[in-house]
Amino acid sequence: MASPYRMKNAKFKVYRGNASEGQEVEYTVPVEEGMVVLDAIHYIQKNQAPDLAVRWNCKAAKCGSCSAEVNGKPKLMCKSRLDDFNLDEEINVRPMKSFPIIKDLACDVSWNYEVNKKIKPFTPKENTNWIMKQRDVDRVQEFRKCIECFACQNVCHVIRDHDLKPKFAGPRFFVRVAGLEMHPLDAADRLSDLKNDMGIGFCNITKCCTEVCPEDIHITDNAIIPLKERIVDKYYDPFKMIFRKIFGMQ
Amino acid sequence: MLDRFEIHEHDVLVIGAGGAGLRAAIEASANGVSVGLVCKSLLGKAHTVMAEGGIAAALANVDKEDSWQTHFTDTMFGGKYINNFKMAELHAKEAPERVHELEHWGAVFDRTNEGKILQRAFGGHKYKRLSHVGDRTGLEMIRTLQDKGVHMGIDVYMECTVTKLLKDGDRISGAFGYWRETGKFVIFKAKSVVLATGGMGKMYKITSNSWEYTADGQALAYNAGAELIDCEFIQFHPTGMIWPPGVSGILVTEAVRGEGGTLTNNKGERFMERYDPKLMDLSTRDVVARAIYTENKEGRGSVHGGAYLDISHKGADYVKKKLPSMYHQFKDLADVDITKGPMEVGPTCHYSMGGVRVEAETAMSCVPGLFAAGEVAGGMHGANRLGGNSLSDLVVFGRRAGLYASEFAKKNSQAKINEKEIESSEKEVISFFENSGENPYAVHMDLQDLMQANVGIFRTENDIQKAINGLSKLKEKAKKVKIEGSRMYNPGWHMAYDLQNMIMYSEAIARSAIQRKESRGAHSRIDYPDPNPDDATWTSLIKLGTNGEMVVGKAPVIPMSKELKEVLKNDEGRVSKYSNLLK
Known part of the structure; x- marks a missing residue:
């Protein structure tokens, strides 16, 4: 033929x-x-x-x-x-x-593996019965589609142009943390790590990562922005700030 | 003399970082020993990542009647009763616990309406049994294990190829290999070694397997004196992509049929009615692969020589939700919208039921301190594996191998490293640079053509003999292949070494296949078309002879306990066609 x-x-x-x-x-x-x-x-x-x-x-x-x-x-x-x-x-x-x-x-993509090691692992709530509704795991499953091709890490200008690697974890790992933070049965808190060690603040949501994701994960809208909102809510909410000052809590 | 090498020392060395290797490493580490994990690719890229349909375990979340006994019965029927009964029993009993454990480590399976782990139908499984995440279950599993493993203090050696297992007398003492990146050699000292290197499919032209699947673990074990069993049983998955040419062989998950997809020929007939009227499209893989092959041979194949597989009647939303990666795979690579019409599929080499002979409980081979788990091990699946039983095999026996390898390491001291072994292995691997023969890729293509044509789905004495003759010529050619370039990240050089392993295992397949003069499971002899119940008492055994020749023999199938015989009694009709074990 x-x-x-x-x-x-x-x-x-x-x-x-x-x-x-x-x-x-x-x-x-x-x-x-x-x-x-x-x-x-x-x-x-x-x-x-x-x-x-x-x-x-x-x-x-x-x-x-x-x-x-x-x-x-x-x-x-x-x-x-x-x-x-x-x-x-x-x-x-x-x-x-x-x-x-x-x-x-x-x-050499070994840096990515080092970043991953620092993320607090899945920590199930005590005495859970492991019942989860599909609608509650849908968004976690979106993040878990990630195949670690590192295209998002490669394209992100914080890494690509400014090379802030040691201070900035990159979109792949914000996706991983989102998958853990939004897991219905997870009990750990990774917000302080995100804010400090992982440098999520450097991301100025240009969505380059989302555009190149071969798995069509909505990295910016579904993972990074909600995580940023949680950080704002926890650390920059004026009432909570006053509360923290008075009671000396983190 | 060893000073010139990089040396790492661990209690347990795990070779291979797919599901079985990771699970073994996690278990050994949890048992308090130091663990090294070596892999040929980057971590998280092993073949497990490509598993799609699900992990089989009798959780009874969807079909309440399910039990380990039914899972065991299905597995034994699938394997045509020459499985290692004990392995099949342990597998059926322990799989549910392993699935729950994955969930406790962070895996997020699809859910039932009550919020439990959802299970889907699959070929050869009587009940809905496969826990899954859409059609990317393997990815979920490997990422869960990877993320669990990185927090356990396991040392991971990525992109490192092991070329020899080191021994002190009979006992294992470590492994020797090279870094793919630099080509430099490395020695791993270990008290015990777990092989979890996966399969061998790259010796066939049409295969769902990646470049890594070159029978490395099988060859390492064989050369170290371990026995291989059941090598004649190669699974051809009935549904691989066949068009366009570049994608031929890529897997199309059985979950398409599990979710209600149907197979038809060019006349629009549901041809499975003729081959297995009871199970139809969800018959076992050996039967469906032969059916598609036969339909083509008799002129009823699809345009490009396969069959039509259609799931579009389920509606676009359902298909995209349950089979998202199939939807994208066909849309992106073949311009086919599977929510609107059928896909074209045909058999592709997928899995090796045979492998290293191990003890069921401990996963240890006949070489003290050498363990094997997952696809590299033989026995669990007998003559044909059921879909979904591979992922469960990985975690059930990966855990056992890790546990017993760490126990072995606790009881034994580090054995000596034999310098002569290292010298000879080093010489062997480097010698390719001095050769003047053919390009290794050309020899590889010859090997694929030879195996595909002569030891494929249907076999005859003549064809298999042709393969054996051809292999002895290829063996010579492969020793002389010429390498261009340096030792730094040189895939041509890597292929030269991998070729030796593939040719060794090809010979093991052919010699086992010629010995089994009957048809059973995935081994179909045109000259002996029926199963012979008398041949259910033995499995093929391959080992290295004292003069370097391949020795072929038979090993008795282990006797079945009374309790298990009782379990199979309900299935007596099917059993007696293949085996006299209940008589």
Whole structure:
């Protein structure tokens, strides 16, 4: 069966190198119907550059491993279809910008794992009967869809442009905290951590994270803003401030 | 001489950080020993994350009649009675507790109207039994375990590949491997080791498995002297994507059928009526995969060589709520709106029922101090695994492996590291850089073609022999593959090593398959189309011979207790077709 796609080639410019030096290398890849950018990278690996470093696992947008910048936009390569690009122009593939490059398309995302360790774990209420209504877990389930592709961390200007990494946890971890704070049976309080250690105040809700989320989590509206509101309510409510001053409570 | 290596020391070393590895690490750590956890990918990306439909456990939240006995009966029928009975029993009894434990650690399952954990129907399960979160149950499970594990003081070694298990005499003493990032070698000293490395599907062309699934744990165990059982039983999941070509093999969850999806052929017939009129679309996976294959062979397949699977009659809201990732997967990758019309599906290599032979209670292999849990272990699922029984297997036996590995570590001292073993393993892994043979990817593609064509869903003596002959040639080629570039994050080099493991296990599959002259579960012989009840008394056994050759034999199926026989009595009609165990 003659498919019009078979006739076409796509040109790729892929970053090859490490943190200190590297360049974009051009590769030509024959296009098949339904092909995604990750398929093209695999084609290059098999046929032209067997040592091309790239992370991937599921190839079905479930594991969040193959994040990269495709034509300057944070994307999962397994979800980026070639027929969404103008194949007369080169497709540029680079590693995520906000993390140190290891080699080629693989970068060092270990900082994220360090942030995660500091979040207070799920702490169930005492003597709960574990009954939860679906409507009460719906919004928690939205946050738990996160596949940790770190595209939101990569695009967030607090990290990308201002590199406030040690003081700022980033959208991925606000989503995680939201999932814990809004869990109907959780008893821990993470608001002071959010305000102080995680630097949620640096976020000025530009919604860049929400735009790139491959899981369509409403990061800003459903996670970050409600968390900010809780902090305002707890720490900046004038009545509560007076109360705290008088009774010396945190 | 060891000074030149980076060395880490733990009481228990867990290799693999999917559901089984994480659960083992958590249990060992809770038992008060120091734990190292090594994984080939980043933490949280293991294959468990791709599990979709649910975790099977007889909670009886939806169908009150459900019990561990029924779960056990279903599992044994699914496995065609050569399962390790004891494992199937422990699994059915302990799965509910493990599911509740996940909830107590923060997992948020879908709810019933009363607010309990919801359960859905699945192939081969008599009752609604699968706790789930839409169609992303594996993600929920791995994230829950990951977030639990990071607070327990477990040392995690990410992107590290283990190439050899180290031994002192018979006993395990640690592991040797390399960092994927730098290519530098690393030694792990440990009193006991838990293998939780998952499966092997990358040796087949059409597979739902990721690059990690290259039979590493099976090969590590085999080379360390452990036994492998049931290698002939490879599960081809009936519903993988088949179009467009780039997505072929990607899993389409059984939950589509669990939620009411139906299979049809190009004549619009619900063909499962011919293959399993009772269970229909929710028959066991081996039966449905063969049915789709046969429909195609007889000219009734879908446009691209599969079958049509339709859930659109359930309405768009329902489909999007219960199967959100399927909705997006088809919309984004195949331009198909599954709320409006059917998807096209066909069989894809999915799971290995066989693996390391272990003791049911402790998960220990015949090598003292070496444990195995999850897909890398064999026995639990017999000749065919039921959907949903994998996630429960991971936590039931992951916990047991972690518990007994830590007990073993408490009772034993650190065994010696053998320098010669390290030297030979180092040499083996580096030698590829001096080769001048083929590209490792080309050899891998040859292997996939060979296995797909000759040891697939339907098998014959001739085809399997062809595979065995082909494998001996590929084995030579694979030793000589040529590597370009440096040792830094070099996937070509990594593939060269993984290839050795895949070829070893391919041979184990083929040699076990040629030995079993009957059809049972996932092993379908065209030349022996029926099950032979006399063959239910043994499982295939593979081990490394003294001269480096592969030795094939049989291991007796462990005798079933009287209590379990009583449980199966209600199911005597089905049992007697496959086994004489009740006679």
